[in-house]
Amino acid sequence: MTKRFALGIFEDEDVLLHAVENVRAAGVKIHDVFSPYPVHGIDDALGIERSRLPIAAFFFGMTGLAFALWMQIYMLGFDWPMIIGGKPHISLPAFVPVAFELTVFFTCHGMAITFFTITGLYPRFKVPVMDVRATDDKFVMAIELDETSSQFPRLTQLLRENGASEVNQKEMTNN
């Protein structure tokens, strides 16, 4: 499916932030903003909700901890109990290091997998981008247009007034 976008190109993050606020105030829905680095304050300006990833991190960590404790207690305490150095079969203090390491292991890898999955990051042959300069030095605001692009002149004016250095149209397939 082909979609059309109006792309406002900005040179500066502060100009971009004001523009995002003004464009939204004018009742225009912003599809996305692309920037070469994280712009602080853009989440609020765009109305992006606070990420719930930290909650996921906590549960991944707990999973790792529970797994590590279960593994050590089951293996040395129940499945094949052995007397090692005259210590109890289940000697919890000795299980702390592995439990800690697996907590970190599960948190880290769980977070990475979650991040890649929800953000849609995976290796691909070709990456369609709105404007190649968005990973270099430009800030790109993308606004979706309808079939006929009738709003384009109005949007051009709005973006220009808010400091866009150029406004382009771009057709994207399957984006």
Place this chain on the structure above:
Amino acid sequence: MQHVSAVREPLVTGGKTLHDVTQDICYQVEAKPNLRWMAALSVALFFLGVFFYSVYRTVWYGIGEWGLNKTVNWAWDITNFVWWVGIGHAGTLISAVLLLFRQKWRSSINRAAEAMTIFAVICAAMFPVLHMGRPWLAFYVFPLQNTLGSLWANFNSPLLWDVFAISTYFTVSLVFWYIGLIPDFASIRDRAKGPIAKFSYSMLSFGWKGSAKAWSRYETVSLILAGVSTPLVLSVHTIVSMDFATSVVPGWHTTIFPPYFVAGAIFSGFAMVLTLMLITRVVFRLEDYITLEHIALMNKIMMVTGSIVGVAYITEFFIAWYSQVEFEQYAFINRATGPYWWAYASMMTCNVITPQLVWFRRVRYSIPLTFALSIVVNIGMWFERFVIIVTSLHRDYLPSSWAMFSPTIIDIGLYVGTLGLFFTLFLLFAKFFPVINMAEVKTILKYTVDNGPTYNPSKAHHAPVQTSTPGVPASAPVTYNQHD
């Protein structure tokens, strides 16, 4: 909105714009490999060959190829293992601990330091795996069922904790590093001309586009990974030190080991970061990003951790005397005055005395002196591990079994070989990956860039010198009114 004090030194010099950053850092990736790089790579590859030959001898003929004897049954292998793991720690300190403390200067050095961590851990892992004698059975260290050859692993053993610590450390560092690389791969991808480069960097960039939502999650994930990596890095060397501390060998059985090893690890790691950065900034012309300020800051961390290590050496001696245990006392007196006094003297000189030179401003801002210092510290830290390991073992409770250790050519080959492996990996990284985190440098650029001229080593530095120490370049005052 960030506010930076006007008296702060600029983190990036030369009045760089966002585009300049991309240009300067992608230059190395896009340009044809230069002669200096090829020369360095051929030297590294030669030593990699030495490594493979030594591995072949070790695996084919067995551990007897090493200089171990029945008294000194742990020597260069474990020394090298601890040395390499320690070096890795500075990378995680820079990428995680300094991130949590919001030390913005880390931005220019964290990428290369993390790469150093990963390559150092790879080198470290070679030693325990080879010491197994049958490295193809290395999977026995993991808790696997009886039918695969042994009982469940022994979770009471610090050597098994080490397996978990090192594998967690390696994979976590790798993932953290890779997530940081994704936006920069996207920058290279969007500039790439040739089809192979375009294809490879498209694959590597995972389809990153820099959308606001993705950045927001990226920052959350970075913060969480930094949060878990911080205790992780402390735990790794703590567990490495427990390989010794939980034994009953005099000289090893001390409770000071965990903090002492962690400080030593960061100390040697920063020395290695300095060695690598001082070369990288010159070879890849990154003087505007890795400034004298960065070098001075790293020097200061090196001095602090070096002083902690010095205090630990003295504390060990004091406790040996205070314990009134004859064997403990002998172990330490033998360290300092026994047949290995020269190793002990090198350790004390390199690790306790030399870092104190950093108190002089002239030293910590001097590139040649810092370079020399970083090499000396690395040698000293190698000797520290050698002293701890070999001198504690070579004279045990029974004088008839006292022995000396002398390395064979294979021992030396393996050590030098891992240096070859390390530098091969590092040089390949420096050529094909962005050595500086572009996205992160761009975030700090607006607030810390200095509008002076580009760094020029032939001139002292630009514009009026602020501090009056003779011979020490200082940056010009910066106008910060642009963002207020």
